[in-house]
Amino acid sequence: MDEKIRERMNGAYKDVKLNDDLKSQAEANLLKKARGAGKWSVSREMLAMAAVVVVFIAVNAVLIGLNIRGGNNVTPVESVDDSKKNTLAQYFLDLKPENYLVECEGESLRTNGYDGLRDMLNEIVVSDTPGIAGNSMLKISALAEGGTKTLGCVDICDNKTVVIDGVCYETDVTDEALTAIKSYIDDAMWPYLRDGAITDLEYIITINDVRTLADCPSAYVRFFDEGGNRFCVAAVCYDANKAYCRINEESTEYVEYGYFWFDEDGNKILEKKTVVDLCDKSWETRGVVEFNSQWYEVVNNKNGGDEHNYDMVNIMEPEDVEHLLHFADYEMEYYIRSHAQFFMEQQGKYVVVDDIVNVDEGKIFDFSQVNTVENLGELMAASNVYSKVLSQNQYLVVLPYNEDGVADSFEGWVSELKVGYVEVLENRDMKLTVIPLEGMGNSMESLGVTYCQGKWYLFGQLQTYMQYEVIDLANGGVEVLDYDEGICREILVNDDIDYFAQVVDNYWLLGGGETIEKEAKDPKTYCSNHGWDEMCTDTMSVRDIYVATNWIGKSAKSFIELELFFDDLVVTDFEYDSAAGPADSSESAYQINLSMSEPNFVVSTEPDSDEIIAVTLYGDHNYVTEDVWLGMELEEVKKRMNIDDSAFFEEGVVKFASFERDGYLYELSFVLDSNGNYLLGFSCISNGAKINSSSVKSFGERLKEDGINAIYGK
Amino acid sequence: MDEKQVSDVYRRRVDMVYRLCFSYLRNKDDAFDAMQNTFYKMIKKGVEFRDAEHEKAWLIVTASNVCKNVLAHWWRKTVSIEEWDGTNNSGSDVEAAQEDREFLALVLDLPEKYRIPIYLHYYEGYSAVEIGKMLKKSDSTIRGYLMKGREILGKEIG
Numbered sequence: 012m013d014e015k016i017r018e019r020m021n022g023a024y025k026d027v028k029l030n031d032d033l034k035s036q037a038e039a040n041l042l043k044k045a046r047g048a049g050k051w052s053v054s055r056e057m058l059a060m061a062a063v064v065v066v067f068i069a070v071n072a073v074l075i076g077l078n079i080r081g082g083n084n085v086t087p088v089e090s091v092d093d094s095k096k097n098t099l100a101q102y103f104l105d106l107k108p109e110n111y112l113v114e115c116e117g118e119s120l121r122t123n124g125y126d127g128l129r130d131m132l133n134e135i136v137v138s139d140t141p142g143i144a145g146n147s148m149l150k151i152s153a154l155a156e157g158g159t160k161t162l163g164c165v166d167i168c169d170n171k172t173v174v175i176d177g178v179c180y181e182t183d184v185t186d187e188a189l190t191a192i193k194s195y196i197d198d199a200m201w202p203y204l205r206d207g208a209i210t211d212l213e214y215i216i217t218i219n220d221v222r223t224l225a226d227c228p229s230a231y232v233r234f235f236d237e238g239g240n241r242f243c244v245a246a247v248c249y250d251a252n253k254a255y256c257r258i259n260e261e262s263t264e265y266v267e268y269g270y271f272w273f274d275e276d277g278n279k280i281l282e283k284k285t286v287v288d289l290c291d292k293s294w295e296t297r298g299v300v301e302f303n304s305q306w307y308e309v310v311n312n313k314n315g316g317d318e319h320n321y322d323m324v325n326i327m328e329p330e331d332v333e334h335l336l337h338f339a340d341y342e343m344e345y346y347i348r349s350h351a352q353f354f355m356e357q358q359g360k361y362v363v364v365d366d367i368v369n370v371d372e373g374k375i376f377d378f379s380q381v382n383t384v385e386n387l388g389e390l391m392a393a394s395n396v397y398s399k400v401l402s403q404n405q406y407l408v409v410l411p412y413n414e415d416g417v418a419d420s421f422e423g424w425v426s427e428l429k430v431g432y433v434e435v436l437e438n439r440d441m442k443l444t445v446i447p448l449e450g451m452g453n454s455m456e457s458l459g460v461t462y463c464q465g466k467w468y469l470f471g472q473l474q475t476y477m478q479y480e481v482i483d484l485a486n487g488g489v490e491v492l493d494y495d496e497g498i499c500r501e502i503l504v505n506d507d508i509d510y511f512a513q514v515v516d517n518y519w520l521l522g523g524g525e526t527i528e529k530e531a532k533d534p535k536t537y538c539s540n541h542g543w544d545e546m547c548t549d550t551m552s553v554r555d556i557y558v559a560t561n562w563i564g565k566s567a568k569s570f571i572e573l574e575l576f577f578d579d580l581v582v583t584d585f586e587y588d589s590a591a592g593p594a595d596s597s598e599s600a601y602q603i604n605l606s607m608s609e610p611n612f613v614v615s616t617e618p619d620s621d622e623i624i625a626v627t628l629y630g631d632h633n634y635v636t637e638d639v640w641l642g643m644e645l646e647e648v649k650k651r652m653n654i655d656d657s658a659f660f661e662e663g664v665v666k667f668a669s670f671e672r673d674g675y676l677y678e679l680s681f682v683l684d685s686n687g688n689y690l691l692g693f694s695c696i697s698n699g700a701k702i703n704s705s706s707v708k709s710f711g712e713r714l715k716e717d718g719i720n721a722i723y724g725k
Numbered sequence: 726m727d728e729k730q731v732s733d734v735y736r737r738r739v740d741m742v743y744r745l746c747f748s749y750l751r752n753k754d755d756a757f758d759a760m761q762n763t764f765y766k767m768i769k770k771g772v773e774f775r776d777a778e779h780e781k782a783w784l785i786v787t788a789s790n791v792c793k794n795v796l797a798h799w800w801r802k803t804v805s806i807e808e809w810d811g812t813n814n815s816g817s818d819v820e821a822a823q824e825d826r827e828f829l830a831l832v833l834d835l836p837e838k839y840r841i842p843i844y845l846h847y848y849e850g851y852s853a854v855e856i857g858k859m860l861k862k863s864d865s866t867i868r869g870y871l872m873k874g875r876e877i878l879g880k881e882i883g
Binding site: 023 | 765875882
């Protein structure tokens, strides 16, 4: 699999590179920087924007009364007040355009949003780089759909800035000037952005409309992971007068939001729109969750008090409204908290949230906080908890902790699990048993819970493979049992273990371990069942197994069980018919090959079948025939094996022979040596079933398709 | 670094840095900008590379930081995966090129925490320990990411 992924990665990334023009262009920019002659790099987009026309808006009125000492007559300020610098930087940051254009002495740089501009301004202020800060005046423009708007001019170090009619002049900066410029920008820019960039939800027809909307300062758009980002929520904020306002602003009173689905061409196929009145204080958060292949809007209501009360509305079936009260339904609540993606929070205003952690803030996270049944429910519902309702009054709660003993998330690998078993008594008191299990030094491979003979057990499969650790959850006590001992055997036969974690590299990883075979066998039993008792020794090899068994017609599963015998993995490899025409473009495998790590022989099945249809022996074998000699000259082999010329074909400097003999398929390859002789370099012998199976390709066919290296495993 | 050194490093590493940025940002234009910023930081910092491996690792770490900074911006959350148009594809095997594009889309669709280790391991050839150092994660964590990423890709490619 590793090799296959590596190969596919090489193919996938081979064209992810810049064309020569862009590469040279970027190099020229960098070298310019290296020389110190230039101040800015020019992005690819910037080159394309060379023709952008700057639109100026008259601001004379705004600037009346400013302390302008006249045109370009510069009066430098001797010292720079840091607080003034911050104010100056901040007022630009308060603006909301998507991108900014900063121009300096004929060169320009596009910055990405506020953070980009902030970084740039901070860098200039901090660096005091000669030539950048000092005598240069920066003209800052906002970029929005449809054009560019000059916001103002600034020389941060010298604190000179003013803009008149969109033309930049140098002068002293005063607080009044800053305020005026901010007002100018607010007054001049905001209507432009509002009217020029907003796309009302009503006008969303294609996925590109949503992307355009995302550029708008008053809109929030989030795509959810559903088949290629074609499902999204888009929200637009309004103030009390139903006028657009910026997101997360205090003035937001209403949020109109819609869920949109788009087809593969980006055309809208489904939508549902709603207006949320932020005066309605009954809700805390809104999000979506996928459940049973349907998407639901999830609203966490405050009405539930301590009990969580989620309203779920099917947004794929707008008329189908489903309200669920989940206090008693721990698993559903856990599911929502684990899977819901929240995007809106009510904290007196509209707040965008992106993480479920925000929702759980202040909630119950630890056993120490559990003292009532209600608290227990809270804990079980928390997003970083694995929980299971064992019965009406028995619960399993598993919490993850990191190296420092701090509650962790199941998202990554965790150092320690605390497994809690809770029994709720008749008087609603609780009996809590906590079992700490560190990943470090733990001999378990996987951990689960199971029910047997009236009791619940924590069930750990040990790395010794044939042993299991069993913990009686109600009564305590740990037993290590062999696979066929006592309750362990009973549990395995019932095969009803709910694995929830496994140990990998001394860490716990949430998720089930390998399913334990009902008929798990030790080597001795395995040998006995296959009649190998006499040869069943510690030195028995994979090849011995090959010789001992005629695998044709047997179960592939029994081959996989060799894992137990050799304590090694059976490698599964799928073969695809890459030469098939369009009818087979689904790329379904035509053959499954199973081999141990040392693939001296490989058994093959057809897809969806457990029956072995072919066995292939590779390499310098001695068992099938004594008549093959590696390194022997072609003519000698041909003579000894009595091979007909029609069996040979040539591929580059290698000659191949493929022929049937006594029910076996012989496939030989001869390599040209320095003396011009072809020598036997490799042989492969398969039994007759392979010959008769039309679905199994011959050695020669595979060579032609995969190349020589594939056969040699290089 | 003098001009020649900059030019040499750039020519040696531009494709690698661009690919990494593309893996993070999944967008050609952003990847181009991030690539430029990465080399700009190299120039600005005047870093002296001890050897080729140091040079490569430094650029990977810096490019990762540049990209993460871009991704931290709120508007990035609305950017969808860009379909690679394969305009650079010079191969004549259209079907193979299509398969490559589909696999690239599959890789780019992986969550970032799996995507970047998968790229660094399978394309750049770094071990889990080396990737862990670069991404400031434990090697166990990286192995977990690789395992999960491999599992997801494995399901698709069989």
